Amino acid sequence: MATNNNLPRDGTEGESVSQERAQSEAVPERVGGGGRTEGLIAAAMAIVLIATAVASWRSSDLGSRAGDAERLGMIQSIQQQDFLNLDWQLAYQEAGNAQRHLLAEAEVRAMEISGDRGLEAQAANQRKYVLANLALLAEPLSSDPAYARADGSLDIAQRFADLQAQNADLAALDPEGAFIQAEYYQSQQRSYFVGAVLLALSLFWLGLAEITRGKARITGLVMGVLVFLFGLAWIAGVEVLWALARWVEA
């Protein structure tokens, strides 16, 4: 059997088309050209098209999930950077306060050992009133030995690390995890495209089966079905592999 999609344009063309149709209908049925094979090819093409549509939907769904994960990762990155900026600002603010306290303490100590009674009296009052208040502002850098280095300087990086560790909101953020999740979806989407190409190739073979006769038709049909099954197996493998990968990651 041969298909004929010719449409009559004018009288002459219509006549030519009618002639072609008549000729086509006159083609005798040969090996692999029966109505049963024709029906099988049509059914296979319909199944392949439905599978392609489902694979396209799933691929689009994966792209959408990847986009969502990326957006979440970006939002969390911005929030994380915001927390880091605030923590650095607080750490250096505290360092400034601690520095004022430590310098005032050194000044008071020098006054105390100056041998001058007036300065000693002044130092006593400064220690009692000024240093006590400055010490409150300088907490915890000037009082906690964890932040004092051997050379006398302040360990601001350690204070920053502690501020980060204390920040529960910061600990809850995981932009890298969201980006890894997005990359999983994107890799899966890429592999889906390979499956989609396989389905298109299957359609190609089935198309060949549709236009050929005899053994070539049977070969086209068998190849089309095999490539389609391979494409389906590929897609199923992709689903299983990535589900396993996400499970292992979790």
Add this chain to the structure above:
Amino acid sequence: MTAPSPNTERWRSVVVFLTMAATVAAAIVAGLQADAGIRSQVANRESQVYALLASGEIFRQGIRGDYDLGTLADLAQEMQDSLSLEITGLEQEAAGDLDSAALARQRAAILRARVERAQALSFFYTDPAHAPGEPDALPNLEGYVEDSAAEANRLVKLQNEQADAYQRWSRKGDSYVAVLALLAIALFLFGLAQAASVRTRRTFTVFGSVVLAVSILWTLSILID
């Protein structure tokens, strides 16, 4: 009934074959376009993350520079004040004003105590790479500025690389879309060829084949680029 002309059958088969080939080419190009889209998306995201990190690093360096240089400026001023008071004390002693000289020296000693403590707190006097080699020498400020900018510069460089990658993949993706449009035209021409009369079928088939060939060549050139 007469058998169909072999020529007509051959052309019809050629058209169907070319239609299938264009379909497969469209599927492959669509895959490549999607891949380019994903790669440009990832590069764009990385570029934004690096920009964020670079801005955070610049912010951190700003705060740190303010602290370090502020400490150094205060320290230098108190060092000068202390020296000035020492000289004043010597001059007053030479002039016979011993009480004023003692007071000036006491004030100088207090400032010196502050300077010594500030030196212990200052990065410029505790870090071996930036501390002055001799007692009266200045700290390595140029090295400090270079070191401070190093991390931000590294992040900006990475950001630029990712931005370039984004542009490259985005251009490729756009080119693939153009190829897909050409393939759609080829499919349209093959569709017309199937519906047209015998005489016009050949014309549509030839034009469709040319468009298909151009699409394939263009795809290859995008891949190589």
